[in-house]
Amino acid sequence: MVGARFQHFLKAILLMAFDLFFIKLHTTGDISKYINPKYENMSFVAIWIFTLLFLIQLFRIWENNRNEHAYCPPGCNHDHGDSASVPRKLVNYSIILFPLVTGFALSPSVLDASIAANKGTVLPQSNSNSYEEELMEYEFGYDEEVIDNDNFLSDKEYDDKMKKLEQSELIEMKEDIFASYYEAISDSPVNFQGKKIKVQGFVYKEKGMRGNQLVLSRFLITHCIADASIIGLMAELEKANEYPEDTWLEMEGTLDVMIYNGVEIPVIKAVNWKVIEEPTSPYIYPVLTKIL
Amino acid sequence: MRHIHSYLIDFTSLIAISVVLYFILFTQLAGEKLSFHISDSFLQLNTIFLSILIEAIPFVLIGVLIAGFIQIFVTEDHIRRLIPKNRFLAVVMSCVVGALFPACECGIVPIVRRLVEKGVPLHAGVGFLLTGPLINPIVIFSTYMAFGNDSKMAALRMGIGFVAAVVIALSISILFRSKQLKHTISDFTSSDPTMKRNESFTVKIEGMMKHSIDEFFDMGKYLIIGAFIAAAVQTHISANSLFVFGDGVVGSSVVMMGLAYILSLCSEADAFIGASFSNLVPSASILAFLVFGPMIDLKNTIMLLSMFKARFVLILLVLITVFVFICTTLLSFF
Known part of the structure; x- marks a missing residue:
C-alpha cells in the first residue's frame, strides 16, 4: 500500500519536473537550440497536458487503492505499480x-564540425553522378501553416528579399533568409558571379580541399536538432589552413564559380574576414511564408 | 473527513513542489560543477537526445490521451460492429483509417495496443500502425516540399506505402491468429462489466486521465531508450561509412533503410533528410528510406517490444523490411 502511494507520489513529481523542464526551455529560449521554433506550439501543448496530468496524479496519491479498477472496463491491464519487482521499478524510474x-544539469551544446562530418558532405564528391547542384538540394519558401514564428516572412517580404538578392550588389546572408539565398546561389552560381557577399559561418573542412580553401557552414534545422543538415559555401582565402574547424568567421568577398570534382559550385573569394564569437542563434531554419 | 482529505492534498502538493525545486536546483548546481569533466561528444549526444525527446513528447502525450480515451469510452461492442469480418476488407479499412489519421509513429503505438486489446483484429491494428504515421496530410505536404515542390515523390511514397502496408497486414493475418500481446485479459481480474455503464462522465474522464498517466510512464522509458540509442549512433557513426555496399540500387536501398531505422526521425521531417541524399543514391533507395522509416524504426521497435510478444515484433520487422524493399526495388525497373 505504502509502496503504491509512494509510486504515485513519484509519478506526480516526475510529471511536474517534465512540465517545469518544458517551461524552462521556453523562458530561457533554449528551446531554439533543440527544435525549430516553428514547432514551439506543440511544446506549449505539452506544458498544458503535463500540468493537467500532474494535478490528476496529485489526487491519486491518497486515493484508496481498491478504487483503482472501479472505473476500468474489463481487460484493463495498466500498471498500477504492483506488478514489477523492486529492482525493476528502480531501473524504470531511473x-x-x-x-x-x-x-x-547540462546546457545545450551547439553542433560542431564533428557532427557535420557524420552528416555527409557539403561539397560534391567525385563519384557523384548528378551534375545539377550541390548535395543539399532544398526547395523552401512555403509551409503548410501560418504560425507565429521567429522565421516567419509574409509573401511580400519574401519576394522583396528574393528580389534584393537579384538586384543588389552586396548579398547579405542574414539568418532569416539564409536558406533561400543559399539555395538560389548554389542552384545557379553563374548568375551571381561577381557579386559581393557578406556571410557568417563556422569553418568546416573536407578531404581533398586545398590549403587556401574552407567551407563556411551553418546547420539547417527542419524539425529538431536530430535532423540537422549542413549547408555551406566554399571560400578561398590566404592562410585558410590557419583557421581550425569550428572557428566562427565573418567574411566579405566576391562570388565566383569554380569546378569542384566536375561540378560547378559557387566560391567566395574572400576580401576581408575576421574571427567572431559564436552567434546567439547559430542555426538556420527554413523560411516560412504563407500560401493561404 | 473532506477537510482532512483536502489538507492532505495541499500538504502533498507542497512537498511535491519542494522536492522538484530541490531536484532542479541540485542538478543545475551539480551540472555547473561537473560540466568541465564531461566530454564534448557526450554534450552533443545529450543535445541530440533531448531534442528528439522534446520533439516527440508532445505527440506521445496526445497519443496516450487518445489511448486513454479508447480504453474508457470505446467498448468491444463498438469495435465488433465497425470492423468488417472479412479479413481483406478489415485490412483495407484499417489502412484507410490510418491514412486519414494524422499520427506520429511514437504516438500511434499506445493507440494500437489499446485497439488490439479492445478486440480489433491484429491485422487491422497493424494496418493502422503502418499507414498512420506514413500517410497523412502533413507528411504528404512536407515530402512535396522537400523534393522541390515535385509531387512525384510524394505520390510514390503514399502509393507504394499503402500497397506495402496492405500486403504486410494481410501476411500478418495469415501468420498470426491471436492478439500477440504480452499480457492478456485473463492475467488480470476484471471488474464487473455492468458497472462501467453507470459511471458519470466526469468519473470516466478522470479514469481516462489516469490511464493516460500510466501509459505515459509505460511508454516513456522505451521512448527514452530509443532516442538515446539513435542520438548515440548519430554522434559516433558517419553516414558515409554506411555506404560499404557500393552504390547500386540494392546496396544503397539497404543502407538507406538501415539509416531510416537507426535515425528514428519523425515522419514529418524525414523527407528533408531523404532529399539530402538525392545526389548519393538512386531515387528508389530514397523512396525505400521514406516508406520504411515511418513504418518502423528503432525507438518504435523498442516501444512495440514492450507490449507485444518479441516473436511477433521480429516477424513484423522482417515482413516490413522485405516488402518495402521488394516494392521499391521493383519500381526502379520501370
Whole structure:
C-alpha cells in the first residue's frame, strides 16, 4: 500500500519536473537550440497536458487503492505499480529520470564540425553522378501553416528579399533568409558571379580541399536538432589552413564559380574576414511564408 | 473527513513542489560543477537526445490521451460492429483509417495496443500502425516540399506505402491468429462489466486521465531508450561509412533503410533528410528510406517490444523490411 502511494507520489513529481523542464526551455529560449521554433506550439501543448496530468496524479496519491479498477472496463491491464519487482521499478524510474537530470544539469551544446562530418558532405564528391547542384538540394519558401514564428516572412517580404538578392550588389546572408539565398546561389552560381557577399559561418573542412580553401557552414534545422543538415559555401582565402574547424568567421568577398570534382559550385573569394564569437542563434531554419 | 482529505492534498502538493525545486536546483548546481569533466561528444549526444525527446513528447502525450480515451469510452461492442469480418476488407479499412489519421509513429503505438486489446483484429491494428504515421496530410505536404515542390515523390511514397502496408497486414493475418500481446485479459481480474455503464462522465474522464498517466510512464522509458540509442549512433557513426555496399540500387536501398531505422526521425521531417541524399543514391533507395522509416524504426521497435510478444515484433520487422524493399526495388525497373 505504502509502496503504491509512494509510486504515485513519484509519478506526480516526475510529471511536474517534465512540465517545469518544458517551461524552462521556453523562458530561457533554449528551446531554439533543440527544435525549430516553428514547432514551439506543440511544446506549449505539452506544458498544458503535463500540468493537467500532474494535478490528476496529485489526487491519486491518497486515493484508496481498491478504487483503482472501479472505473476500468474489463481487460484493463495498466500498471498500477504492483506488478514489477523492486529492482525493476528502480531501473524504470531511473530511465525516466535520466533525461530530466541531463536536461536540467547540462546546457545545450551547439553542433560542431564533428557532427557535420557524420552528416555527409557539403561539397560534391567525385563519384557523384548528378551534375545539377550541390548535395543539399532544398526547395523552401512555403509551409503548410501560418504560425507565429521567429522565421516567419509574409509573401511580400519574401519576394522583396528574393528580389534584393537579384538586384543588389552586396548579398547579405542574414539568418532569416539564409536558406533561400543559399539555395538560389548554389542552384545557379553563374548568375551571381561577381557579386559581393557578406556571410557568417563556422569553418568546416573536407578531404581533398586545398590549403587556401574552407567551407563556411551553418546547420539547417527542419524539425529538431536530430535532423540537422549542413549547408555551406566554399571560400578561398590566404592562410585558410590557419583557421581550425569550428572557428566562427565573418567574411566579405566576391562570388565566383569554380569546378569542384566536375561540378560547378559557387566560391567566395574572400576580401576581408575576421574571427567572431559564436552567434546567439547559430542555426538556420527554413523560411516560412504563407500560401493561404 | 473532506477537510482532512483536502489538507492532505495541499500538504502533498507542497512537498511535491519542494522536492522538484530541490531536484532542479541540485542538478543545475551539480551540472555547473561537473560540466568541465564531461566530454564534448557526450554534450552533443545529450543535445541530440533531448531534442528528439522534446520533439516527440508532445505527440506521445496526445497519443496516450487518445489511448486513454479508447480504453474508457470505446467498448468491444463498438469495435465488433465497425470492423468488417472479412479479413481483406478489415485490412483495407484499417489502412484507410490510418491514412486519414494524422499520427506520429511514437504516438500511434499506445493507440494500437489499446485497439488490439479492445478486440480489433491484429491485422487491422497493424494496418493502422503502418499507414498512420506514413500517410497523412502533413507528411504528404512536407515530402512535396522537400523534393522541390515535385509531387512525384510524394505520390510514390503514399502509393507504394499503402500497397506495402496492405500486403504486410494481410501476411500478418495469415501468420498470426491471436492478439500477440504480452499480457492478456485473463492475467488480470476484471471488474464487473455492468458497472462501467453507470459511471458519470466526469468519473470516466478522470479514469481516462489516469490511464493516460500510466501509459505515459509505460511508454516513456522505451521512448527514452530509443532516442538515446539513435542520438548515440548519430554522434559516433558517419553516414558515409554506411555506404560499404557500393552504390547500386540494392546496396544503397539497404543502407538507406538501415539509416531510416537507426535515425528514428519523425515522419514529418524525414523527407528533408531523404532529399539530402538525392545526389548519393538512386531515387528508389530514397523512396525505400521514406516508406520504411515511418513504418518502423528503432525507438518504435523498442516501444512495440514492450507490449507485444518479441516473436511477433521480429516477424513484423522482417515482413516490413522485405516488402518495402521488394516494392521499391521493383519500381526502379520501370
